[in-house]
Amino acid sequence: MPKSKFESIYKELKKDIESEKLPYQSLMPSENQLIVRFSCSRNTVRRAISMLAEEGYVQPMHGRGVRVIYTKGTPTSFLIGGIESFHESAQRNAMEHTTRLIRFTELTADEHVSRRTGFPVGTELYFIQRVRSLDGDPCVFDINLFDKTLVPNLTKEICIHSIYDYIEQELGMQIVMSKRQITVERITQIDEDNLALNGYDCLAVVSGQTFNSEGVMFEYTESRHRPDYFCFQTTALRHREKPEDTSEM
Amino acid sequence: MPKSKFESIYKELKKDIESEKLPYQSLMPSENQLIVRFSCSRNTVRRAISMLAEEGYVQPMHGRGVRVIYTKGTPTSFLIGGIESFHESAQRNAMEHTTRLIRFTELTADEHVSRRTGFPVGTELYFIQRVRSLDGDPCVFDINLFDKTLVPNLTKEICIHSIYDYIEQELGMQIVMSKRQITVERITQIDEDNLALNGYDCLAVVSGQTFNSEGVMFEYTESRHRPDYFCFQTTALRHREKPEDTSEM
DNA sequence: GCCGATTTGTCCGTATGTATC
DNA sequence: CGATACATACGGACAAATCGG
Numbered sequence: 001m002p003k004s005k006f007e008s009i010y011k012e013l014k015k016d017i018e019s020e021k022l023p024y025q026s027l028m029p030s031e032n033q034l035i036v037r038f039s040c041s042r043n044t045v046r047r048a049i050s051m052l053a054e055e056g057y058v059q060p061m062h063g064r065g066v067r068v069i070y071t072k073g074t075p076t077s078f079l080i081g082g083i084e085s086f087h088e089s090a091q092r093n094a095m096e097h098t099t100r101l102i103r104f105t106e107l108t109a110d111e112h113v114s115r116r117t118g119f120p121v122g123t124e125l126y127f128i129q130r131v132r133s134l135d136g137d138p139c140v141f142d143i144n145l146f147d148k149t150l151v152p153n154l155t156k157e158i159c160i161h162s163i164y165d166y167i168e169q170e171l172g173m174q175i176v177m178s179k180r181q182i183t184v185e186r187i188t189q190i191d192e193d194n195l196a197l198n199g200y201d202c203l204a205v206v207s208g209q210t211f212n213s214e215g216v217m218f219e220y221t222e223s224r225h226r227p228d229y230f231c232f233q234t235t236a237l238r239h240r241e242k243p244e245d246t247s248e249m
Numbered sequence: 250m251p252k253s254k255f256e257s258i259y260k261e262l263k264k265d266i267e268s269e270k271l272p273y274q275s276l277m278p279s280e281n282q283l284i285v286r287f288s289c290s291r292n293t294v295r296r297a298i299s300m301l302a303e304e305g306y307v308q309p310m311h312g313r314g315v316r317v318i319y320t321k322g323t324p325t326s327f328l329i330g331g332i333e334s335f336h337e338s339a340q341r342n343a344m345e346h347t348t349r350l351i352r353f354t355e356l357t358a359d360e361h362v363s364r365r366t367g368f369p370v371g372t373e374l375y376f377i378q379r380v381r382s383l384d385g386d387p388c389v390f391d392i393n394l395f396d397k398t399l400v401p402n403l404t405k406e407i408c409i410h411s412i413y414d415y416i417e418q419e420l421g422m423q424i425v426m427s428k429r430q431i432t433v434e435r436i437t438q439i440d441e442d443n444l445a446l447n448g449y450d451c452l453a454v455v456s457g458q459t460f461n462s463e464g465v466m467f468e469y470t471e472s473r474h475r476p477d478y479f480c481f482q483t484t485a486l487r488h489r490e491k492p493e494d495t496s497e498m
Numbered sequence: 499g500c501c502g503a504t505t506t507g508t509c510c511g512t513a514t515g516t517a518t519c
Numbered sequence: 520c521g522a523t524a525c526a527t528a529c530g531g532a533c534a535a536a537t538c539g540g
Contacts (some may be wrong), residue, residue, distance in 0.1 A: 003508095040509080042507065043509070063517030064517075176308060182480070183479060186376070186449075230432060234429050281505080292527095310536090
């Protein structure tokens with residue numbers, strides 16, 4: 001169960017929207033109505049609504065109401081997003097998944113590794129390469145670098161199962177925030193050796209850093225996806241920035 | 250100037266972080282200190298902080314403080330993100346940009362177009378194809394579909410300049426929310442004819458819908474980027490969902 | 499281990515402003 | 520103009536986590 005009130009309100013409204021009890025383009029009940037329905041304060045319903053707005057479920061209109069803009073997606077390809085383990089993504093997409101460990105070594109960050117990953121020079125790391133298969137098809141090449149002092153005692157068995165499970169359940173560390181960037185890169189020899197590329201000469205690459213609840217970076221990761229299994233979804237609000245003074249007319 | 254208090258606080262703190270007056274891994278001043286500094290209520294500073302947290306600038310730690318986790322990026326390639334026009338992206342990356350209009354026609358949404366774009370069947374649309382060049386190098390192929398009744402009187406001149414400027418400044422319509430998805434697709438003949446592909450056989454494709462301040466979709470867009478000019482950045486918070494009851498141990 | 503001080507997290511009630519109808 | 524609805528802001532209360540003595 002959700003611990004907090006705003007979260008349970010958020011989830012209930014979200015369910016109403018996804019089930020189309022509140023259909024696309026309709027207006028949500030007003031804040032005052034929601035206050036009565038959930039018997040809570042205005043701040044609390046507003047918090048729930050703003051979470052829905054950030055996710056692209058609704059759009060508040062000043063003085064008019066809150067419009068539902070959620071539409072059911074069409075997940076034809078493998079949907080990744082957020083901070084998810086491969087396990088979680090695979091389960092969400094209801095696909096069978098296996099993992100093959102290619103490399104499991106240790107490494108000390110030098111200047112080059114540091115610039116690329118963000119780990120300070122000298123950090124002791126685990127260096128892991130894995131191939132992920134979906135329904136028997138090897139289509140993701142995963143590279144992980146973990147800070148050895150923050151994620152100690154990794155084993156090959158853990159790497160084959162789920163490292164995130166180990167971190168969260170065994171070590172009790174909380175994974176909170178990730179910064180990711182998405183690029184498209186030409187395949188390398190090691191991609192070609194390990195993945196079924198189906199003639200693609202590029203891969204979708206999601207790379208970035210992961211932080212724990214203390215705001216300390218403990219992982220650098222790079223996932224190289226075969227294009228046909230890759231789809232990343234996102235929503236964005238436009239913050240109209242006044243362009244200061246660029247002397248351009 | 251920012252109209253709202255929380256926004257000016259947000260901007261000032263953001264500036265402190267970007268200028269490294271508040272360096273990576275340091276602790277922000279406590280909420281009570283910020284209340285004094287900005288002479289405002291606690292809710293207001295908390296709102297500013299939570300905005301910074303969403304953007305991956307800081308990470309609040311219960312009972313301990315708020316840690317700065319911002320690091321200067323290394324934008325080697327063309328950075329896109331959010332709801333931006335090509336103009337805005339190009340200016341942010343300080344690159345020269347030109348636009349060539351390939352196609353400018355009208356269209357009525359049939360079943361196929363509707364399923365693909367989300368416009369209702371029968372909607373009258375403008376159909377625009379443009380090639381964008383950066384520093385003289387044609388590297389983005391843009392497809393736009395606009396609802397003719399919401400974005401009326403488009404001309405070729407506007408398409409070559411900036412449609413978003415026209416919408417916001419001339420029509421006075423506010424662009425608020427966009428839903429985007431990022432995929433990687435094989436090149437088509439029309440890509441090959443119009444872009445300098447440099448041997449790539451795939452493109453990074455950003456497609457999605459754009460909504461105005463009334464929560465009405467007025468645009469479907471598809472931007473096909475040559476891989477070496479494409480980089481998308483994002484941050485994500487992990488919401489630990491209790492996995493209900495998957496009978497998995 | 500306990501206790502108090504500090505700090506962030508949740509929630510409430512209220513007042514005022516602004517946009518819409 | 521008044522009623523409704525969202526936006527901003529304030530102040531207060533209590534809870535939960537952390538830290539130092």
